[in-house]
Amino acid sequence: MAKELKNFTKRSDNYSQWYNELVVKADLAEQSAVRGCMVIKPYGYAIWEKMQQTLDGMFKETGVQNAYFPLLIPKSFLCREAEHVEGFAKECAVVTHYRLKNDPDGNGVIVDPAAKLEEELIVRPTSETIIWGTYKNWIHSWRDLPILVNQWANVMRWEMRTRMFLRTAEFLWQEGHCAHATADESQKRTVEMINLYATFAEKYMAMPVIVGVKSETERFAGAINTYTIEALMQDGKALQSGTSHNLGQNFAKAFDVTFVNKENKPELVWANSWGVSTRLMGALIMTHSDDNGLVLPPHLAPIQVVIIPIYKDEEGRKAIAEKVEPLLAELKKKGISVKFDDADNKRPGFKFADYEVKGVPVRLALGQRDLENGTVELMRRDTLEKETVSFDGIANHIENLLEDIQKNLFEKAKKYRDEMTYAVDTYDEFKEQIEKGGFILAHWDGTPETEEKIKNETKATIRCIPLEGDETPGKCMVTGKPSARRVLFARAY
């Protein structure tokens, strides 16, 4: 085994450190000089781009269009919706001045005190307020509805503690903001979008998720209901991976957005918002990766197949290149992204290890030996299995293999998730089990007080009230009061 890999912190030794090292060694991202911020490197961004493109296509199929709203939000906008202020008033970056000037003492530049803004501007932590401030002008009649708009943007939340991809001060995301004429329509859209996220997570990220609704305390500030997809990471902690909020008429009320309905009566607009962020990158990394590095599901891998030639001299390189050329064309024709890495400044062993760390799903190695035998060495990243196969028909073989890897990754993750999901009936069992990680299904009396008590005593939170699964009533494990159904608990990121 390569020595760099030997130096890799093992998942079992220190999960956080393993994660951080992996992000850097797989060339995904690095800490930036700016506090709490991250530089996403080209390879990491390529994965994000692939996620973006896939999601964007899925959004568009449901009639959503993209738009862009300003980065800066007048402070007064944030004050409009009372609960929203509660949730977001605190950790925000604030623009107070609009000009710099030369320091009279000659130490570079200083903020010009004369350039103080009349009203401070907030760097958006989310865009509901600026968007609803805008929608007010767009919506007059039921004929203007629905408005189905999404924006791809960066947002900033001045987080106390940050972790690359999982929680950074600035992060990339998409936020959809829909306006509807009826409560029913808005609710349907809210659920449609959380289901879309679940499909994306499972089909593309190969990450099984639990779809559910948040408890009152975990709900988005200003929403009447928050839907979530919850995934389980390999260290037994839960990760909220996407949310969809039914905002009722709260924002319409706050920003005075009314329309004339079919009965010619003024009515407040019904709203929902939904989003996923670069946090999905963290989810992807933590769901599949192993002690050898990143493992990417083929559907999201920027490079699905890498071909590494093994040769001694220019003549040998040429012979392999000629052999590989038709295969490259054939794979590309099938829509498979393939890289033929014949760079001669790195040795084959280095490349093997490098692409392994980067999580490329399939690797082919081709040398003199193979040219003579008409074979090729093939390795799949998910199981690290190597086999020597006939070069003829290899393209079809690869095509099937990629699908097999995709399927295998999902099944492996699902198996782990299911094995780590426990139903418990007593609070003592709960306390014991939560230490071991995983999802816990337990009865809860539905009160914020009990939820708070559990959180304080065990650090576990209610991840969601699942939309599916066991719906038999029972008794709250803490208070013994009636419980409508089991809810999902876990310690979370």
Add this chain to the structure above:
RNA sequence: CGGGGUGUAGCGCAGUUGGUAGCGUGCUACGUUCGGGACGUAGAGGUCGGGCGUUCGAGUCGCCUCACCCCGACCA
């Protein structure tokens, strides 16, 4: 903002009772190599985070300061 820790070569680190700076890796050049992170030879690279003090002399001791990391509070 509490509690703990670390600042020495690009990165990771060592540096003893104070005596003038070292290892690994990476980098550059050349040669031999190339089927799992090659090897040899030569070379470049440091205000020891910053300031003040003690001392003949400070990476090392004292005080101050700054930055970053980890554990909490906050959170997608």
